[in-house]
Amino acid sequence: MGKIVKDVLHAVGKIRGGVHVQHHKNTAECELVRVPSPQKVIIPMQMHIGAPCVPVVNVGDTVSVGQCIGDTTAFVSAPIHASISGTVTAIGNIKLANGNISSAVTIESDGEMRQFEGIEPPHIETKEDLIEAVHRSGLVGLGGAGFPTHVKLRFPDGKIDTLIVNAAECEPYITVDYRECIENSWDILSGIKILKEIFNIPNVVIAVEKNKPKAIEILSKIAAQEEHGKDEIKVMKLDAVYPQGAEKVMIYSATGRKVPPGKLPSDVGCVVMNVASVAFIARYIKTGKPLVSRSLTVDGSAVSEPANVRVPIGMNVGEVIDFCGGFKVPPYKIITGGPMMGLAVINTDIPVMKQNNAILAFSQKDGMKKETDCIACGRCAAACPLSLRPGVITTIAKTGDADRLKSVGADVCMECGSCAFSCPAGRPLVQNMRLAKTIIREAAKK
Ligand code: SF4
Numbered sequence: 001m002g003k004i005v006k007d008v009l010h011a012v013g014k015i016r017g018g019v020h021v022q023h024h025k026n027t028a029e030c031e032l033v034r035v036p037s038p039q040k041v042i043i044p045m046q047m048h049i050g051a052p053c054v055p056v057v058n059v060g061d062t063v064s065v066g067q068c069i070g071d072t073t074a075f076v077s078a079p080i081h082a083s084i085s086g087t088v089t090a091i092g093n094i095k096l097a098n099g100n101i102s103s104a105v106t107i108e109s110d111g112e113m114r115q116f117e118g119i120e121p122p123h124i125e126t127k128e129d130l131i132e133a134v135h136r137s138g139l140v141g142l143g144g145a146g147f148p149t150h151v152k153l154r155f156p157d158g159k160i161d162t163l164i165v166n167a168a169e170c171e172p173y174i175t176v177d178y179r180e181c182i183e184n185s186w187d188i189l190s191g192i193k194i195l196k197e198i199f200n201i202p203n204v205v206i207a208v209e210k211n212k213p214k215a216i217e218i219l220s221k222i223a224a225q226e227e228h229g230k231d232e233i234k235v236m237k238l239d240a241v242y243p244q245g246a247e248k249v250m251i252y253s254a255t256g257r258k259v260p261p262g263k264l265p266s267d268v269g270c271v272v273m274n275v276a277s278v279a280f281i282a283r284y285i286k287t288g289k290p291l292v293s294r295s296l297t298v299d300g301s302a303v304s305e306p307a308n309v310r311v312p313i314g315m316n317v318g319e320v321i322d323f324c325g326g327f328k329v330p331p332y333k334i335i336t337g338g339p340m341m342g343l344a345v346i347n348t349d350i351p352v353m354k355q356n357n358a359i360l361a362f363s364q365k366d367g368m369k370k371e372t373d374c375i376a377c378g379r380c381a382a383a384c385p386l387s388l389r390p391g392v393i394t395t396i397a398k399t400g401d402a403d404r405l406k407s408v409g410a411d412v413c414m415e416c417g418s419c420a421f422s423c424p425a426g427r428p429l430v431q432n433m434r435l436a437k438t439i440i441r442e443a444a445k446k
């Protein structure tokens with residue numbers, strides 16, 4: 001691949017545990033296709049970690065694309081915008097994929113996709129201007145976590161020396177970040193330059209798993225062409241081990257620094273941003289158009305025509321699957337997100353949300369393993385990148401003892417799913433870890 005790729009860095013730290021999953025990147029060469037505007041969207045007011053938004057429109061209002069329809073004064077939150085133009089026909093509660101109930105705004109399309117007149121590029125001179133612009137854009141982490149990006153950017157001056165752009169995309173099947181690297185590499189560079197300059201961050205590492213050579217080559221070329229940041233923006237090739245893209249794992253791989261339990265990446269001088277989020281910031285600064293659509297990989301053995309699609313937020317998941325030819329066999333398991341960290345859903349009558357990056361549907365032959373008794377093999381502990389003992393934590397969770405759960409570190413679990421993937425007994429270890437974390441949280445409230 002020539003000289004450019006010789007400039008690629010190799011990982012500094014080596015991931016502990018982790019698992020070698022089959023990548024199934026079947027859609028890697030599928031260009032992003034824009035799905036035609038649907039007749040109706042249902043936009044939840046809770047599409048991020050933090051406080052839900054409150055609708056700021058009423059039934060009967062006419063709205064246009066990019067108009068704010070939900071907001072709150074709570075600090076950890078992100079405003080929500082109309083993804084199609086039309087009329088608000090309902091405001092009421094819906095059940096989300098995670099089982100939570102959220103208020104939601106229904107918009108019936110007028111077929112025009114009219115842009116909101118108030119949209120204009122934000123004026124950015126200072127760090128505060130950029131943080132406020134990112135807040136108004138409604139951006140949340142597009143890698144799947146949904147943490148409001150403006151909150152992540154509120155680190156103290158001079159605290160960050162390294163921006164890590166996360167392009168690992170280590171979850172099987174999902175290829176939307178890969179497509180972002182291939183199709184929008186200049187937006188990525190432009191977003192990096194904005195963040196680097198405004199926050200005065202000396203080093204940037206674009207971290208990509210080594211099983212994506214085309215992305216590494218393209219990103220290396222654009223980084224090398226950057227006139228003044230030539231030595232400061234580097235592409236790093238990481239081992240293709242799951243969960244390489246997890247924030248703490250990535251920081252260790254890229255810098256060799258360990259984020260202690262209870263601490264933040266900024267405490268070790270790092271900020272990690274998903275590659276699609278960085279590209280979105282560049283486009284937002286150029287256009288002022290907020291987050292109203294989402295790239296999704298639609299794949300799995302039950303899907304007729306796997307694809308990468310760009311869809312309005314709030315579009316019905318079933319309609320997205322129909323656009324991809326529908327199901328070729330009855331789906332046995334449907335997941336929003338990847339097979340390791342995604343959420344299994346019982347039907348497709350749910351809206352696409354900001355933090356979704358995939359819709360996967362599998363036939364029965366690819367369904368879940370049958371659960372049997374623990375054989376105390378220790379594979380779950382060996383696979384855990386955080387050195388937790390999920391089998392032991394499961395046993396303690398059954399007793400409800402929050403203090404003991406905390407003492408064995410259950411609260412730091414990042415729900416990556418490596419333990420469950422390794423378990424020969426098919427035990428639902430991630431659900432058990434979530435239960436353990438809930439027990440600790442509930443005890444803390446008393
Ligand atoms: S215990 Fe948590 S962090 Fe460790 S492998 Fe399991 S899900 Fe991942």
Ligand code: SF4
Pocket residue numbers: 373374375376377378379380381390391422423424425426427
């Ligand atoms: S991997 Fe499964 S069977 Fe083995 S110790 Fe852990 S929970 Fe038990």
